[in-house]
Amino acid sequence: MGKRGRAAERSRTRPAVIGGLIAVVVAGGGFGAYSLYGPAGDDGSTSADQKPVKTGPLSAAEVRTAATTFLTSWQRGRVAKAAAVTDDAAAAEAALTGYREDAHITGVTLTPGRRAGTAVPFSVKATVTYKGKSKPLAYDTKLTVVRRAEDGVPLVDWRPSVVHPDLREGDRLVTGESGTPPVKALDAAGGVLTEAAYPSLGTVLDGLREKYGKKAGGKAGIELRVVRKAAAKGADKTPDKTLVALSEGTPGTVRTTLSPALQDAAERQVAKKPRASVVVMRPSTGEILAVANSGHGFNTAFQGSLAPGSTMKIITSSLLIDKGLASAEKRHPCPKYVTYGGWKFQNDDKFQIKNGTFKASFAASCNTAFISQAKKLDNGDLTAQAQQVFGLGMDNWSIGVPSFDGAVPVQSAASMAASLIGQGGVRMNPLNMASVVSTAKTGTFHQPYLVSPSVDHRGLAKASRPLSPATRAQLRELLRYTAAAGTAAKAMSGLGPDFGAKTGSAEVDGQEEPNGWFTAWKGDLAAAGVVQAGGHGGDSAGPIVAALLRTGS
Known part of the structure; x- marks a missing residue:
């Protein structure tokens, strides 16, 4: 979905402007008397034999010409002509035809905003009419102009969001009797x-x-x-x-498990950071108490699929403890570097802990303490632990709305080692990680849910086995120590003693800063959050999660 620009106001006499191009928008009439630039014909194309093929960046005039022709033609109902000024005429004509015939949208007035490079935002005002009922429609969207490689012609880069910002590939706008009641x-x-x-x-x-x-x-x-x-x-x-x-x-009427106080607080907390998402739940039951995202177009909190970074070490630690490869108070290696499967792994800032315990390595989020154990594990061990104990990765959660249930695929060599620290092919979202810390706290997986199963008598996902009492006790101690004296201590200050937390940072290709993760419990509340490109989890997602635990305490 494109970023919405600020649209010019509709007026009978006031000119609308695309860059330096002026056009008068006449209410209820055509798009206006635009001056067209360049040797464009009726279909917006140029003649290849009149001049050499143009290359390089588009000029302001070329952007204005393509945008003007497209918008003018669309508004006047000349669908084929509008589609011909795009780089996918067949898809554009089908969408614009459906806009009129399937969505029953008429009286379209398009008002351009200020051009920004090759992008032109515009506002849409129209009327939806069906079986004698009418309602106004208004929204903002944008188009982008590109140069066609083979002949240099400037064309509108066709995508469904040009028609409406909520449309994605394959979606349709339809007006009629809804198949589903409100x-x-x-x-x-x-x-x-x-x-x-x-x-x-x-x-x-x-x-x-x-x-x-x-x-x-x-x-x-x-x-x-x-x-x-x-x-x-x-x-x-x-x-x-x-x-x-x-x-x-x-x-x-449908009743949910959401807490109005926590939902309100969650909305306010994520608004403080761009690309932030958070979930709050009750570990003893699985009830989801709040869900919020600072971007409202996609529910990252429930449906996101992101590498969880070091918050994954909660699951990995339970596996190592179960197999006797680690124990909270025993000595455990945390060198600067470990090589496995041809990859050289290191800790943040290349730190090391000499003669330290596994608890110290967990609290400091030592990567090499986990990678060093990869050679003692089978490729499917982490996958089995995630599924059998934490209920993840089996695509069987039924929370009441769509959700992604996490993924911990079987991997080998360096990718398997990377999975131990929440990279590789591991994918999670805040709902998954709130559930993970809840299982660590209670010892038993309770599938999260937004609507009680008693409403529709649906079954909830189950885990094959709980944490053993010994593993649960050590895992809780690791999380408590991290909240009290480790990387999560700053955010969790004042929330003890019945608390635990884990921070995480997940590197993303092409992203300057890593995604920041934080998951924690306080009493019978658990929460997890991510701030994409937020940097260290303790500084980005930590304050969001901690604030919600304070609100609910």
Whole structure:
């Protein structure tokens, strides 16, 4: 989805501007009297035999010409002409035709904003009409102009988000009777949950509707909605999204486990950091108490798939303790470097701990303390531990809305070693890591859930075995010590003694700063958060998680 620009105001007489190009927008009429630049024909193309093929960066005039032709043609209903000014005419024509015929959107007025390089933001105002019912539609989106390599012609880079920012490849805009009735979602105290009050819950509310709309006994209304590509529903499990309700229908009621106080606090905490996500849950039951993301287009907290960095050492430590390869109070190697599978691994700032315990290595997040044990493990050991004890990676969680259940694939050589410290092929999200620290705290996996299984009598995922009493005791001690005197101590200050925490930093190719992770428990609360490109987890995600544990205590 493109970043929304600031759109120019609609006016009868006030000119709209794309860069230095001026056009008068006439309400209800054509797009305006634009001056077109360059030797563009009716289809926006140039004649190859008139001049050599242009290369290099696009000029401001070329961007203005392509954008103007496309927007003018679209607004005037000349779909084929608008599509011809894109780099995928067939897809563009299908989408713009569907906009009119499937979405029943008419009276389109497009107002450009200020050009930024090759990008032109614009606002859309139109009317949705279906079976005698009408509602206004307004939103902002943008287009980008590119140069076609074979002939140098400037064209609109076609993507579904040009039509609407919520559209992805394969999605459609459709107006009609909704197949799924609306729902009224309640928090644990009986209050109504809305996206206006809790912006992070937009995708959650869409998911609740898709799963419980029919079961809750509501009646469908007439809506303009984004219908997701069928394959995406299976793979990404992204629910359809309602954009405009022409007829509201009658909602059914679904109660969730969300705490209004914690949800409000979570929204405020993630707003302090870009690309931040957090989940709060109750370790003893699995109830999800809060979920929030600072970006509201994708629910990273539930559906993200990110390397968890050193927070993965919670699972790895339980494996090493189970196998007798580590013990909290016993001496354990933490050298500057360890080589395994042809890769040379090191600690942050190349530190080492001489004659230290495993507890000291865990608290300092010593990578080599874990990599050094790789040669004593089988390739599938970590995968089995994650599945059998922590309930991860089996794609069987049923929390009430779409979620990703973590992935710890079987790997070999250097990739297997990297998995021990949360890199390699390991993928998690804050929901997964809140569950991991909850299992470490209680000793038994309780599948997280947002809607009680008593509502629809669904089964929850189970783990094959709990942590042994000895492993659980040592794992809790490792986490307590890290919260009291290790890398998590600053964030967790004042929250003890019944607490534990682990920090993490996960390197990402092409990203200057690593993703910062933090997961912790306090009493019967657990939380996990990630700040993408946030740097060290104790400094980025740590304050978010700790603040929520304080709020709920």
